[in-house]
Amino acid sequence: MHASEIRAVLARHPALCAFASRVTDFLDGHLPEPATEEAARPPWLGLRRRAAEAGLTGFDLACAATGPADGCGSPEDRGAVAVVPRGLERVAQGLAMFLAGRRDCDAREVFSTGHGAMALRYGAPAVVRAVHDRVVRGGELAGVASSEPHSGSDLRGLRTVAVDHGDHLLLSGTKGLVSRVEEAAGFVVFCKMVAPDEAAVVQTDAAALRRVPLSALWLPMETAGVLTETAAPLGLRGWSLGHLHFHNVRVGKDGLLGAPGDGRRIFDAHFSGWRLMMALVCLGAATAAIEETMTRARRRSVGRTSLANIPSVASRLGTSAAEVQAATAWCFSLLERVGQDGEGPDVAACSAAKALATDAAYRAVDVALQLHGSDGYTRHTPMEKRLRDIRGLRIADGPNDTLYSVLAQSLLAGSRPSPPLIVAQRQA
Numbered sequence: 140m141h142a143s144e145i146r147a148v149l150a151r152h153p154a155l156c157a158f159a160s161r162v163t164d165f166l167d168g169h170l171p172e173p174a175t176e177e178a179a180r181p182p183w184l185g186l187r188r189r190a191a192e193a194g195l196t197g198f199d200l201a202c203a204a205t206g207p208a209d210g211c212g213s214p215e216d217r218g219a220v221a222v223v224p225r226g227l228e229r230v231a232q233g234l235a236m237f238l239a240g241r242r243d244c245d246a247r248e249v250f251s252t253g254h255g256a257m258a259l260r261y262g263a264p265a266v267v268r269a270v271h272d273r274v275v276r277g278g279e280l281a282g283v284a285s286s287e288p289h290s291g292s293d294l295r296g297l298r299t300v301a302v303d304h305g306d307h308l309l310l311s312g313t314k315g316l317v318s319r320v321e322e323a324a325g326f327v328v329f330c331k332m333v334a335p336d337e338a339a340v341v342q343t344d345a346a347a348l349r350r351v352p353l354s355a356l357w358l359p360m361e362t363a364g365v366l367t368e369t370a371a372p373l374g375l376r377g378w379s380l381g382h383l384h385f386h387n388v389r390v391g392k393d394g395l396l397g398a399p400g401d402g403r404r405i406f407d408a409h410f411s412g413w414r415l416m417m418a419l420v421c422l423g424a425a426t427a428a429i430e431e432t433m434t435r436a437r438r439r440s441v442g443r444t445s446l447a448n449i450p451s452v453a454s455r456l457g458t459s460a461a462e463v464q465a466a467t468a469w470c471f472s473l474l475e476r477v478g479q480d481g482e483g484p485d486v487a488a489c490s491a492a493k494a495l496a497t498d499a500a501y502r503a504v505d506v507a508l509q510l511h512g513s514d515g516y517t518r519h520t521p522m523e524k525r526l527r528d529i530r531g532l533r534i535a536d537g538p539n540d541t542l543y544s545v546l547a548q549s550l551l552a553g554s555r556p557s558p559p560l561i562v563a564q565r566q567a
């Protein structure tokens with residue numbers, strides 16, 4: 140089953156075969172079996188550093204793979220970097236995420252520039268150089284800090300403020316819960332940028348603050364005044380989760396990504412692709428769970444027959460496989476279109492695809508856990524960990540119910556043009 144969707148992607152893009160082999164070889168060498176809670180936790184950050192040495196941290200951005208600004212990088216860089224043809228970077232990233240998810244959802248951070256992509260795409264040259272050195276070459280990790288304790292789903296409601304003092308900004312607020320607070324080298328922070336005389340007004344006038352457009356900036360974690368506080372999550376425990384506190388943290392103006400007020404554009408462009416990545420991590424995990432369950436169902440006798448011969452068992456496995464394969468195909472079809480239709484990403488479809496994929500993956504792993512019987516309910520099999528991990532990704536990067544609404548609102552508003560085929564049929 141694993142082969143069917145991935146084989147279809149590779150048949151459409153044979154130039155990615157060598158890349159897929161490189162990722163698989165890396166995983167076989169460093170994470171040969173799906174992770175279980177019972178086994179020692181893989182050294183995740185160490186694996187990311189190994190991936191950087193193997194050229195597997197910068198392939199998803201043309202400039203990140205080869206080096207900043209001058210577009211060529213050092214000869215050592217060029218030798219190590221995995222080869223991904225131009226235009227296929229997002230599809231390659233999706234393949235890497237799917238393959239990583241087959242071993243463990245926490246392996247999602249091992250490959251690619253991750254959230255560092257925003258700093259590399261929109262940062263000033265000094266930021267691009269620093270992020271490239273640390274995140275791409277050094278295998279460190281970049282985080283994203285959007286959510287706040289009072290407002291996760293509602294971006295306009297964010298209250299973290301960067302006061303503009305000419306050559307620098309003073310950042311104050313609290314972010315969380317956010318991932319990677321202990322491991323990240325830096326964060327892309329979404330905030331409201333205001334002039335000093337506006338700062339006092341927006342502190343007391345929530346409606347005025349809502350009207351201030353979002354900005355984004357790159358904040359290295361060693362910046363004075365950044366405090367962290369961790370929480371204990373249900374799943375995805377390979378990486379920390381917690382709060383970031385800022386009190387008058389001084390950030391150079393060149394830390395801004397894009398122009399002031401560009402935050403929403405940067406958020407939408409990045410998260411459209413990123414949501415598909417998280418979807419594919421979960422679909423990889425679900426595919427592995429279905430395959431493991433098929434193997435068990437063939438071997439396991441129940442009375443005079445095997446588990447696989449019981450019609451209701453086959454039907455549940457078939458339903459899971461159909462849902463997971465359909466969601467995988469949708470995610471790759473959206474990734475193939477990102478940046479190719481000249482209109483920017485289809486934010487609504489990408490949002491709903493993440494919701495559909497993580498919901499389908501969760502159902503599939505739940506069926507797989509059930510069909511593993513009591514074994515499935517222990518920390519000895521990967522099922523319970525997958526279930527907890529995927530549960531987190533039904534909330535993270537946008538709660539699924541919100542993401543389905545994004546598609547509905549877009550369809551109700553008719554915000555994307557009808558495909559030419561339908562227009563032509565109507566005109567006929």
Ligand SMILES: Cc1cc2nc3c(=O)[nH]c(=O)nc-3n(C[C@H](O)[C@H](O)[C@H](O)COP(=O)(O)OP(=O)(O)OC[C@H]3O[C@@H](n4cnc5c(N)ncnc54)[C@H](O)[C@@H]3O)c2cc1C
Nearest residue numbers: 283284285286290291292317318531534535536538540541
């Ligand atoms: C494992 C994990 C990792 C995370 N990592 C990060 C990170 O790295 N960076 C970061 O910035 N954030 C991160 N988050 C936070 C995440 O983005 C937010 O939790 C999410 O956006 C929801 O915000 P909230 O928690 O404030 O929930 P709320 O906004 O309070 O919403 C609660 C629930 O209400 C429902 N709901 C809310 N709005 C709507 C709506 N419009 N329509 C229908 N239903 C709705 C949804 O079911 C939602 O789950 C992470 C969360 C998790 C669980």
